[in-house]
Amino acid sequence: MSAKVITISLQKGGVGKSTTTGILAYLMAQEGFKVLVVDMDSQGNVSDLLLQFDDIEDINGSTIIQAFEVGNIKPFIHKTDHPNIDVVPADDFLATLARLLYTDSLYRNENANIALHNLLEPIKDGYDYILIDTPPSLGEATANSLVASDYVIVLAEGSKWAFTAIKRFLGTVDHAKVVRGHEIDVMGILRTMTDSRRSDMKAYVEVIGEQYSELIFDTIIKRKAATGRISIEGLFNNPEIKDALDQYYKFYAEVKQRLGVTVNG
Template sequence: MDITTEIITIASRKGGTGKTTTAFNLAFSLTEQGREVLLVDMDSQANLTSTIEIIEEVNYTIYDVITENVAIEQAIYETNIKDIDIIPASLDLANLEIEISDLEDRELLLSEVINDYNSNYDYIIIDTAPALDLTTINALSASNSVIATVRPSMYSFQGLEQLIDLVNLIKANINPDLDLEGILVTQVDRRTRVAKEFINDLSNLYQDKVFDISISQNIAVVEATIEGIPVYLYDSNSIAAKQYLELASEKNDRDILSI
């Protein structure tokens, strides 16, 4: 692995937090800064794979790379978005945990594959399942940073705490380079008191780990996803398009401060 490639896992304990949407739109926003991005779909639901248009015939997926010694280069495909490639997922990933459960170092299978890969990408962004299972553990074990997505909900704190505990456990025992880069609040209805109180409470608890930018509820995101394109390409004037660009900028600022 090229040491200049940053590997980011987008993770959430809960479904419906905009995890896949964030992976896709953050990737695009980074390409707007002149970066090249590889997306890796580690979710057996394959929502990211279904959203983005792959312009080549898919013969191999991340499942094949992990289980069948297929070279990672064979599973990388061009997409309809300039400077974004993808390693797709398949439904076979649902069986991965059972298939690798008896293997030694089973939590390092993805890490070993990526570390052996001579990457030309600036970023590798991994979309994970909404679960703290072996596929997510593999993603975290292979990553430099984690962006946790949450939505304003009374149940979000518990799921976020569980994810952060897992990140800390992996950092202490498996991957010392792993850091929680930030917590991103998504699907924010700014008209409600609940959303405002949630963000305030989250910021008080996790302080600078919470991104300053949050992502608003915006119909343009839903419509862009249906079209299979980033929200900026669907409606560059939409609030969500501007917020995802701001997310990429804030991420870069955080990266500079951490050097």
């Protein structure tokens, strides 16, 4: 097998990127797919979601930034409590990525934004999917994630600032295609965090749907307490997991359809 790389992104915080990355990994893993999650956000939220550490210091010195430093990602792959999910975690030190890429002799002779792609290439045989969670900015971490991707899932809540971010985000994907010299498929736009009591959110959900009718997923993820509590309870020993994930099954079905995956049963 050679993993398909999927980045979950938008340069806006709080749209559900880390939550969706974790849930998608879980749904894929439950169907028997081998999944590696790469955390490219120095906040380390999806790392915490999957590893449930008491203290972020627990992973200190064994994260994605060290993989960039030594030019090898393998020693920094952590097992999780799910047999089909591994993770390369991130912590605050990932904030030094740009400096590393522009000054380290390892990267001097290549485009700084192809480094993650090169790190992932040798481990793709071990996974069906590699999911990359990204920070709320269009800096080096996101650029590297996009260049490494075969597919990109854009997340957007129903807000003006998410709506206006989408256009600039899609422009950045176009730049990434040039660096990679390869097609990067924008799989779709997932509308998230919708609060039915807010007419302004509903209006922007509709605006995004009209403006990007070719790209949107039909599924719209609503704000729901059980889904938010995944950040506390995790995914693997969560007594309300069914309730937390129910809205995501339809989304996952759409993802599989767009990936051209057929699963029996």
